[in-house]
Amino acid sequence: MLSERQKLILALVIRDYIDTAQPVGSKHLVENYTSDFSSATVRNEMVTLTEMGYLRQPHTSAGRVPSEEGYRFFVRQLMGHTELPANTQRTIVHQFYQIGSDMDHWMRLAASVLAHQAQAASLVTAPRPETARFKHLELICTRGRQVLMVLVLSNGEVLQQMLALGEPVMQEQLSGVADSLNLICRGLDADGIARLPAATTALEQDVIRLVADEMRRLHASVAGELYRDGLTHVLAEPEFGEADVARRALRVLEERPLLEDLLTRTVLASEMGGVQVLIGGEGHWEELRECSVILARYGAPGLASGAVGVLGPMRMPYGRSISTVRFVAGLLSNLLEDWHVE
Amino acid sequence: MLSERQKLILALVIRDYIDTAQPVGSKHLVENYTSDFSSATVRNEMVTLTEMGYLRQPHTSAGRVPSEEGYRFFVRQLMGHTELPANTQRTIVHQFYQIGSDMDHWMRLAASVLAHQAQAASLVTAPRPETARFKHLELICTRGRQVLMVLVLSNGEVLQQMLALGEPVMQEQLSGVADSLNLICRGLDADGIARLPAATTALEQDVIRLVADEMRRLHASVAGELYRDGLTHVLAEPEFGEADVARRALRVLEERPLLEDLLTRTVLASEMGGVQVLIGGEGHWEELRECSVILARYGAPGLASGAVGVLGPMRMPYGRSISTVRFVAGLLSNLLEDWHVE
DNA sequence: ATTAGCACTCTCGCATCGAGAGTGCTAAAA
DNA sequence: TTTTAGCACTCTCGATGCGAGAGTGCTAAT
Numbered sequence: 001m002l003s004e005r006q007k008l009i010l011a012l013v014i015r016d017y018i019d020t021a022q023p024v025g026s027k028h029l030v031e032n033y034t035s036d037f038s039s040a041t042v043r044n045e046m047v048t049l050t051e052m053g054y055l056r057q058p059h060t061s062a063g064r065v066p067s068e069e070g071y072r073f074f075v076r077q078l079m080g081h082t083e084l085p086a087n088t089q090r091t092i093v094h095q096f097y098q099i100g101s102d103m104d105h106w107m108r109l110a111a112s113v114l115a116h117q118a119q120a121a122s123l124v125t126a127p128r129p130e131t132a133r134f135k136h137l138e139l140i141c142t143r144g145r146q147v148l149m150v151l152v153l154s155n156g157e158v159l160q161q162m163l164a165l166g167e168p169v170m171q172e173q174l175s176g177v178a179d180s181l182n183l184i185c186r187g188l189d190a191d192g193i194a195r196l197p198a199a200t201t202a203l204e205q206d207v208i209r210l211v212a213d214e215m216r217r218l219h220a221s222v223a224g225e226l227y228r229d230g231l232t233h234v235l236a237e238p239e240f241g242e243a244d245v246a247r248r249a250l251r252v253l254e255e256r257p258l259l260e261d262l263l264t265r266t267v268l269a270s271e272m273g274g275v276q277v278l279i280g281g282e283g284h285w286e287e288l289r290e291c292s293v294i295l296a297r298y299g300a301p302g303l304a305s306g307a308v309g310v311l312g313p314m315r316m317p318y319g320r321s322i323s324t325v326r327f328v329a330g331l332l333s334n335l336l337e338d339w340h341v342e
Numbered sequence: 343m344l345s346e347r348q349k350l351i352l353a354l355v356i357r358d359y360i361d362t363a364q365p366v367g368s369k370h371l372v373e374n375y376t377s378d379f380s381s382a383t384v385r386n387e388m389v390t391l392t393e394m395g396y397l398r399q400p401h402t403s404a405g406r407v408p409s410e411e412g413y414r415f416f417v418r419q420l421m422g423h424t425e426l427p428a429n430t431q432r433t434i435v436h437q438f439y440q441i442g443s444d445m446d447h448w449m450r451l452a453a454s455v456l457a458h459q460a461q462a463a464s465l466v467t468a469p470r471p472e473t474a475r476f477k478h479l480e481l482i483c484t485r486g487r488q489v490l491m492v493l494v495l496s497n498g499e500v501l502q503q504m505l506a507l508g509e510p511v512m513q514e515q516l517s518g519v520a521d522s523l524n525l526i527c528r529g530l531d532a533d534g535i536a537r538l539p540a541a542t543t544a545l546e547q548d549v550i551r552l553v554a555d556e557m558r559r560l561h562a563s564v565a566g567e568l569y570r571d572g573l574t575h576v577l578a579e580p581e582f583g584e585a586d587v588a589r590r591a592l593r594v595l596e597e598r599p600l601l602e603d604l605l606t607r608t609v610l611a612s613e614m615g616g617v618q619v620l621i622g623g624e625g626h627w628e629e630l631r632e633c634s635v636i637l638a639r640y641g642a643p644g645l646a647s648g649a650v651g652v653l654g655p656m657r658m659p660y661g662r663s664i665s666t667v668r669f670v671a672g673l674l675s676n677l678l679e680d681w682h683v684e
Numbered sequence: 685a686t687t688a689g690c691a692c693t694c695t696c697g698c699a700t701c702g703a704g705a706g707t708g709c710t711a712a713a714a
Numbered sequence: 715t716t717t718t719a720g721c722a723c724t725c726t727c728g729a730t731g732c733g734a735g736a737g738t739g740c741t742a743a744t
Contacts, residue, residue, distance in 0.1 A: 025737050040687050043738065061694045061737045101504050136513075138480050142498050146443075146681070150492050150502075156484050160492075160500060162443045162681075231573065231596055235589040246588070247577040254573055339488070339504075367706050382718050385707065403706045403725045 002052075005037070009045050010054055011078045014066045018315050021238050023063030068280040068314070071292070075277050075318050082319040084327045088117070096331060101339060103127075107227045110308060110328050115230025118294075118321040120312030123253060125263070126224030127304040127336060129155045132215055134185040134193060139163075139174040139207070147174060149207065151214060154187075155303045156340055159214050169203065177204050181211070190215035222260045222268060224306060228253055239290055239313040248287040249311060258287065267297040267307045272333065275326045280314055292316050296329035300337040308332065344394075347379070351387050352396055353420045356408045360657050363580050365405030410622040410656065413634070417619050417660050424661040426669045430459070438673060443681060445469075449569040452650060452670050457572025460636075460663040462654030465595060467605070468566030469641050469648040469678060471497045474557055476527040476535060481505075481516035481549070489516060493553060496529075497645045498682050501556050511545065519546050523553075532557035564602045564610060566648060570595055581632055581655040590629040591653060600629065609639040609649045614675065617668045622656055634658050638671035642679040650674065 002010070012033050016024045026042040046064055049055045054070035057063070066074070084092075092113055099105045107124050114122035133154040140148045145168050151159040181204065185193055194212040199205045231250065240246040252258050262285065266276050275296045281288035292314045299305025308329050310321055344352070354375050358366045368384040388406055391397045396412035399405070408416070426434075434455055441447045449466050456464035475496035482490045487510050493501040523546065527535055536554040541547045573592065582588040594600050604627065608618050617638045623630035634656045641647025650671050652663055 023737090027737075038687050039737095040689090040739095041685090044686085047739075057738085059694060061692085061735095063737070101506065135484070136482055138482060138492065140478055140480060140492070140494055142477070142494050142500070146498065148492075148494065148500055150480065150482065150490075152482055152484050152490065156488065158484070158490055158502060160502065164443060229596070232589045232592050235585050235592065241585045243577050243583045243585075243588070246585070247574045250574050250577065254571070365706090369706075380718050381706095382708095382720090383716090386717085389708075399707085401725055402708095403704095403723085405706070 002049075006045050006049060007078055008034075009042055010049055010066075010070065011074065013046075013049075013055065013064055014070060014074045014078075017066055018317060021315060023058055023065050025063035028063065066314075071279045071314055071318075072277075075279070075322075079318055082323045084117070084320075084323045089327060092327070093331065096335060101335075106332065106335060107225070108229075110332060111227040111229035114308060114310050114324060114328055115233060117324040118310040118312065118317070119230070119233050120310040120316065120321065121230045121234045121249075121253060122228065122308075122310045123259075124227040124308045125306040126227070127299050127306040128222070128224050129153060129157050129218060129304045130302060131155070132157060132189065132218055134188050134211070134215070137178050137181050137185070137207075137211065139178045141169065141171045141174055145169075149210060149214075151211060153215070157218070157304070159218070161210065161214055163207070163210060165203070165206075173203075177201070177207060180204070181207060185211070190219075221256075222264050223256075226256070226259070230310075234312055237313045237315075239315065245290050248289075249291050252285070252287045252291075253311065258285075262293070263295070263307050267295045267309075268305075270297060272297050272299060272301055272305065273330075275322050275329070277318070277322065290314060292318075294318075294321050294325045296325050298329035298332040298336070300333065300340050303340050304336065306332075344391075348387050348391060349420055350376075351384055352391055352408075352412065353416065355388075355391075355397065355406055356412060356416045356420075359408055360659060363657060365400055365407050367405035370405065408656075413621045413656055413660075414619075417621070417664075421660055424665045426459070426662075426665045431669060434669070435673065438677060443677075445681075448674065448677060449567070450571075452674060453569040453571035456650060456652050456666060456670055457575060459666040460652040460654065460659070461572070461575050462652040462658065462663065463572045463576045463591075463595060464570065464650075464652045465601075466569040466650045467648040468569070469646040469674075470564070470566050471495060471499050471560060471646040472644060473497070474499060474531065474560060476530050476553070476557070479520050479523050479527070479549075479553065481520045483511065483513045483516055487511075491549065491552060491556075493556060495557070497642075499560070499646065501560070503552065503556055505549070505552055507545070507548075515545075519543070519549060522546065523549060527553070532561075563598075564606050565598075568598070568601070572652075576654055579655045579657075581657065587632050590631070591633050594627070594629045594633075595653060600627075604635070605637070605649050609637045609651075610647075612639060614639050614641060614643055614647065615672075617664050617671070619660070619664065632656060634660075636660075636663050636667045638667050640671035640674040640678070642675065642682050645682055646678065648674075 012029055013024050026039040026046060029042055030039050046055060053067055054073055055064040056067045058065060095109060096106065099109060107126055111122045111124045135154045136152040138150040142148050145165045147163045147165055149161045149163050184196065190212050193208060196208060199208055234240050234249060235246055252262065266278065270276065275294060278293040290313065291311055293309060293311045295307055295309035297305055297307055308325060310325060354371055355366050368381040368388060371384055372381045388397060395409055396415055397406040398409045400407060437451060438448065441451060449468055453464045453466045477496045478494040480492040484490050487507045489505045489507055491503045491505050526538065532554050535550060538550060541550055576582050576591060577588055594604065608620065612618065617636060620635040632655065633653055635651060635653045637649055637651035639647055639649055650667060652667060
C-alpha cells in the first residue's frame with residue numbers, strides 16, 4: 001500500500017515524464033512542483049517506489065522513469081476521471097451532425113477527431129450487426145448480365161453485391177424473383193435461409209445461396225471496415241524515433257489478423273461503455289511493448305457494435321486520450337441508436 | 343552526351359547502390375562487376391559523371407551515390423523495359439478472379455499486391471466515373487422514416503444514401519415514386535436532373551434534389567476512396583530511419599489534400615496506360631524529397647478512372663516497381679472494362 | 685521522520701587518434 | 715590519345731580518454 005505522499009510523488013513523476021520525455025530527478029521535482037519536503041525525502045520515497053516496481057532508472061544516475069506497472073497504477077488510481085471540455089464536445093457533436101447520416105463519413109470523422117484530439121494514431125471499426133435477419137431484397141439490372149443485389153437487414157444494415165448471370169434477364173423478371181423471395185425469407189437469419197427447400201427456378205436458387213452467403217460473411221470477421229488516421233502523429237514521438245519500434249506499432253494497425261486478435265480479446269469481449277487501457281502490450285502483444293492502446297466499444301446494444309481507439313507511446317496524455325475515446329464511443333453509440341430507431 | 347562506358351558505369355553504380363544502400367567506390371565496382379578497365383579509369387569517369395550531376399559524393403572520400411538526376415537518367419535511358427514474370431502475373435490474375443466482382447475487394451487486393459511486390463507503400467484510388475447518367479433508382483424503406491436510396495448510374499456505378507423523411511411512408515408509395523422518377527430521369531446527368539420542372543409531390547421533389555446532389559458530389563473530389571497498404575515496408579528502409587523523413591513521406595499518403603494535389607498534377611492529367619515516375623519530389627513536393635513515387639492511371643476510357651501507385655525510397659528497385667504498377671493498372675483497367683461491358 | 689551534506693557513479697559531449705577506404709593527380713605505359 | 719599504376723591526400727568512423735554535470739544513496743545531524 002502506498003502512502004499519500006508516495007502517490008503524490010509517483011503522480012508528479014509520471015506527469016512530468018509524460019510532458020518532457022526526460023527522466024525526472026528528485027531535485028527537479030521539488031523545484032518545479034512542491035516544496036513541502038526536500039529532495040532527500042523524495043529520493044527516499046523514490047527508492048521505495050522503485051523497489052515496488054512503479055519506477056525504473058535507465059541507469060544508476062539518471063532520474064526515474066515510470067514502469068509499465070507505474071503507468072497502470074496511475075491510470076487506475078491516481079489520474080482521476082476527466083471529461084473532454086464542454087466546448088470541445090460541442091464542436092465535435094456539431095461536426096457529426098453537419099455531415100448528415102452517412103455511416104462511412106461518421107467513421108472517417110471519428111477517426112479524424114480521435115487522432116486530432118489525442119495526437120495519436122486512431123482506429124475505428126465500422127459497426128458489425130449482432131443479429132441480422134432478412135428484411136428486404138432488391139435485384140437491379142445494371143448492365144447486360146450483371147445484376148446488383150441490394151439486401152436490407154432487420155437492423156438497418158445494407159449489403160450490396162454484384163451477381164453475374166449465365167444469360168441476360170429482364171428487369172421485370174428480376175423484380176418478380178425479388179418479390180417472391182421477400183415473401184419467403186422475411187425474418188429469417190442466415191441459417192434459416194440456407195435451410196429453405198429448393199426453389200422453383202435456378203435463378204431463384206442462385207440468389208438464395210448468395211443471400212445466405214452474404215449474411216454469413218457478415219459475421220465471419222470480427223470487425224467491419226477499418227478506418228485509421230493520425231499515423232504520422234506517432235512518428236513524431238521521440239520513442240518512435242527508432243524505426244523498428246515504429247514499424248512494430250504500425251503493423252498492429254495495418255495487419256488485420258493482429259488487430260482482430262487484439263480487438264476480440266479486449267473490447268469486443270467486454271461490455272459497452274467501458275474504456276480499456278492496454279499499457280505496454282500487457283504481456284500478450286509483443287508488437288505493443290512500447291505502446292499504449294486505449295479502446296472502447298460502441299454501438300446500439302443488441303443491434304450492432306464496433307470499436308474505437310487510439311494508439312500512442314506509453315508516455316501518453318492518458319486523461320485527454322481516455323476522455324476523447326470515451327466521448328467518441330458514446331457519441332457514435334447515440335448516433336447509431338438514433339439511426340436504428342428512426 | 344554520355345559515352346557507352348559512362349552509361350555502363352552509371353548503371354552499375356545505381357544498381358549496386360539500390361542493392362546495398364552503401365556509397366559505391368571505384369575499386370568495389372571493378373572487383374564485383376567487370377574487369378574490362380581499371381579502377382583508375384572508373385575514377386576518371388566518375389569525376390565526369392559527378393560534374394554532369396548524375397552522381398554525388400556524400401563527402402570527399404566516400405564512394406559515389408546517385409543523384410536525383412542520376413536516377414532519372416537511369417529510369418529513362420538505362421533501365422530498359424521489364425515485365426513482371428509470367429507466373430507472378432498469373433498468380434495475381436488468379437487472385438483477382440477468385441474474389442469475384444466486388445469493387446471494394448479489388449481495390450484492397452490491388453493495394454496489397456502492389457505493396458507486396460514492390461516492397462513499398464502502395465496506394466490505390468477507387469475509380470471515379472467520367473460521365474455519369476441516371477439509369478435506375480430504388481427506394482427502400484429500412485426502418486421507420488429512414489429510407490435507403492440506391493442509385494445506379496449509366497457506367498455501372500452504384501451509390502447508396504440514407505434519406506430521413508418527415509413522416510413514415512409505406513414501401514408501396516416509395517416504389518411508386520421510384521417508378522415515376524425512373525421514367526423522367528433516365529439518361530440525364532446531374533445538371534439535367536437539377537433543371538427538371540418542379541415535381542408533383544414534396545417527396546418526389548426531395549428525392550430529385552438528393553439524386554442531383556449525389557451525382558454532383560461524385561465529381562467534386564478528384565479521387566474516390568483511398569486504399570493504402572504496406573506502410574510498414576517503407577519504415578524498414580534505412581533512409582526512413584530518421585523519423586521525420588518517414589513522417590513527411592507518410593503525410594503524403596495520409597493527408598487527402600496533399601495526395602489529391604499530387605494526383606491531379608500527374609497521372610490524372612495524363613493519358614491512360616503510361617507509368618509516371620516521380621523522383622525526389624521533382625522540385626514541387628517538399629514532402630517527397632527523399633522518396634520516389636510511381637504512379638499510373640487505370641480505368642475504362644470515357645467511363646471511369648482511378649490511380650494506382652507505390653511510394654518508396656529513391657533507392658528503389660525501379661524495374662520491379664514500375665512493372666508491377668504497370669501490370670496492376672492494366673489488370674484493373676481490364677477488369678473495369680469487362681465489368682462495364684458485361 | 686526529515687533533511688543537509690557528501691562521496692560516488694554513470695552518462696554525455698568533446699577532443700584525440702589511427703585505421704581504412706576512396707579519391708584525384710601525375711607520370712608512365714599502351 | 716587513352717588507359718593505368720602509383721601515391722599522397724582527405725575524410726569518416728570507431729575506439730579511447732577525459733571532464734562536467736546530474737542524480738543517486740548513505741550517513742549523520744536536526
